[in-house]
Amino acid sequence: MMSEIYASEIEYTDVIVVGGGIAGIAIAEYLARHSRLSIKVLERAQQLGTGASGKLEGWFHTGALYSGQDDAQTFINCVNGVEDLVNLYSPYFPEHCNVALNQVKPHLFRPAVLPNPQGWFNDSPVYLIHPRTDSPESRLFALKSDSVHMELQRNRVLGRLEVAYGQQHNWFHEGNCLAPTYSQVEAHEGLECSLRNSTETLRNLCQRFDASYDMEPSNYEILKTLDCSMNTSSIMKTLVASALERGVTFETGVTIEKLLIDRYGPLRIKSLLCQTKQGFAKRLKANLFVFAVGDGFTPFLSELQVRARLKSSRSAMVVAHPPLVDTNFVRMSTKNKFHFNHFVQHREIGGENFVYSMLADSGYASDDPKDEVDIEPILESAQRYFGKDKLYSRQLFSYECVKTEFMSEEEQKRRYSYWIESDPNSNYLCVLPGKFSFFPTVAFQAYQRIRTLIQFDECVPKSSFKLETPFAKEATELVANSYPIAIIKSRN
Numbered sequence: 488m489m490s491e492i493y494a495s496e497i498e499y500t501d502v503i504v505v506g507g508g509i510a511g512i513a514i515a516e517y518l519a520r521h522s523r524l525s526i527k528v529l530e531r532a533q534q535l536g537t538g539a540s541g542k543l544e545g546w547f548h549t550g551a552l553y554s555g556q557d558d559a560q561t562f563i564n565c566v567n568g569v570e571d572l573v574n575l576y577s578p579y580f581p582e583h584c585n586v587a588l589n590q591v592k593p594h595l596f597r598p599a600v601l602p603n604p605q606g607w608f609n610d611s612p613v614y615l616i617h618p619r620t621d622s623p624e625s626r627l628f629a630l631k632s633d634s635v636h637m638e639l640q641r642n643r644v645l646g647r648l649e650v651a652y653g654q655q656h657n658w659f660h661e662g663n664c665l666a667p668t669y670s671q672v673e674a675h676e677g678l679e680c681s682l683r684n685s686t687e688t689l690r691n692l693c694q695r696f697d698a699s700y701d702m703e704p705s706n707y708e709i710l711k712t713l714d715c716s717m718n719t720s721s722i723m724k725t726l727v728a729s730a731l732e733r734g735v736t737f738e739t740g741v742t743i744e745k746l747l748i749d750r751y752g753p754l755r756i757k758s759l760l761c762q763t764k765q766g767f768a769k770r771l772k773a774n775l776f777v778f779a780v781g782d783g784f785t786p787f788l789s790e791l792q793v794r795a796r797l798k799s800s801r802s803a804m805v806v807a808h809p810p811l812v813d814t815n816f817v818r819m820s821t822k823n824k825f826h827f828n829h830f831v832q833h834r835e836i837g838g839e840n841f842v843y844s845m846l847a848d849s850g851y852a853s854d855d856p857k858d859e860v861d862i863e864p865i866l867e868s869a870q871r872y873f874g875k876d877k878l879y880s881r882q883l884f885s886y887e888c889v890k891t892e893f894m895s896e897e898e899q900k901r902r903y904s905y906w907i908e909s910d911p912n913s914n915y916l917c918v919l920p921g922k923f924s925f926f927p928t929v930a931f932q933a934y935q936r937i938r939t940l941i942q943f944d945e946c947v948p949k950s951s952f953k954l955e956t957p958f959a960k961e962a963t964e965l966v967a968n969s970y971p972i973a974i975i976k977s978r979n
């Protein structure tokens with residue numbers, strides 16, 4: 488009997504990016520903008536942006552959440568991310584990237600979110616609520632060490648945020664945006680903070696929270712931050728449209744069956760053996776491979792000899808539709824149980840408007856994949872802030888999502904940083920952003936690394952991108968709407 492003969496198509500592209508989440512999309516777009524390389528993005532799902540990048544809360548981090556940590560590295564990563572966004576994205580995407588420098592005094596420019604209904608970022612700020620020593624968590628536990636820790640954290644929060652976004656640092660330097668340095672943000676003790684700001688809604692929320700513990704209102708520190716909510720699917724759609732305009736191809740529904748590796752000398756990938764959406768075999772060859780597969784790294788880890796440990800933790804989100812209040816806030820705490828965040832998201836899909844609340848608990852995540860993720864702490868906090876009647880008058884949904892980080896052996900502490908790993912003699916790169924918000928930095932840093940791995944002529948991009956059909960239409964079909972929208976649409 489004759490054995491069956493399989494034909495396999497062979498294809499060459501200069502660069503193959505595996506993974507169509509924000510990391511893969513942003514890297515492909517930035518590389519296409521600055522080169523004439525042929526680039527292909529492979530995604531195993533039927534659409535782009537269905538992984539963590541489509542399920543997140545949509546909090547654009549400029550550092551507030553990390554401003555109280557012992558070491559300022561994650562805070563500085565966020566602050567540098569703002570610099571990269573303003574320098575590398577705002578001028579090129581003027582219709583959408585609505586964060587820019589704003590002059591507040593003769594020699595003081597600082598970044599601001601500009602009002603723009605089509606913009607990636609919503610101009611309602613995130614308020615940071617920091618407890619004082621008379622707060623419920625302090626009074627319930629009544630440990631002196633807790634109070635000391637809380638005041639120390641508060642001092643760091645005020646100081647670092649004031650240096651970065653208050654009256655201290657001029658972000659405009661020789662025509663560019665320039666963030667403060669690590670030593671600048673560390674050198675300020677911050678009780679004089681110009682960012683203190685509050686609203687009646689926030690004061691009422693805090694009072695109701697304290698009353699739920701049968702306590703008198705406490706003296707919260709409330710700050711207005713540069714953090715805001717972002718429209719992640721709009722960011723991905725615009726970047727995909729820009730990449731399509733520069734000739735990038737996106738192939739979805741692809742299964743990678745095998746990496747063909749040259750093991751003599753430094754490890755080099757020769758080809759990827761894949762199965763296409765239509766079920767055909769394909770051999771994909773490239774000069775450089777970028778792996779940006781989020782929680783899909785596990786099967787590749789040993790073959791790619793990644794030197795870091797992959798850490799996955801599951802966490803939960805609750806969606807309330809319509810929203811509970813129109814204010815974004817995050818309550819910080821030295822106690823995980825007291826963390827809580829509320830974000831309002833606005834989406835316009837096919838002429839229909841959707842507005843909903845995202846409720847989460849940034850202090851809680853289970854590191855053990857076997858653990859049940861518990862949404863009860865989120866519901867309990869929400870009930871304390873908004874009241875039981877209001878909370879349960881809303882349509883409520885919960886879902887889980889996996890957070891994936893790489894951690895090096897030396898660095899056991901979680902840092903929510905980004906990870907870009909490559910060997911100078913190899914032909915591949917592994918990339919994992921700890922946050923969607925790091926996409927400008929991840930794209931730029933990956934680009935710098937790619938320049939050291941392959942030879943190509945850099946080109947100066949045109950001055951700005953205009954979102955036009957047919958690329959806008961194709962991008963809209965390629966990128967999934969964010970997951971909460973899919974749930975809301977399916978239930979109504």
Ligand SMILES: Cc1cc2nc3c(=O)[nH]c(=O)nc-3n(C[C@H](O)[C@H](O)[C@H](O)COP(=O)(O)OP(=O)(O)OC[C@H]3O[C@@H](n4cnc5c(N)ncnc54)[C@H](O)[C@@H]3O)c2cc1C
Nearest residue numbers: 506508509510531538539540543545546781783921923924
């Ligand atoms: C619950 C939750 C809330 C979060 N909230 C925020 C937030 O508010 N703000 C923020 O900045 N960040 C947030 N994050 C972090 C953020 O979601 C991630 O850091 C970011 O989206 C990761 O992007 P990525 O492209 O690396 O991964 P992903 O978006 O997961 O993309 C990876 C892609 O690779 C594809 N893939 C995997 N394996 C293969 C394969 N073998 N072949 C082809 N394709 C493959 C996947 O299908 C997926 O599309 C949150 C994360 C979670 C889990």
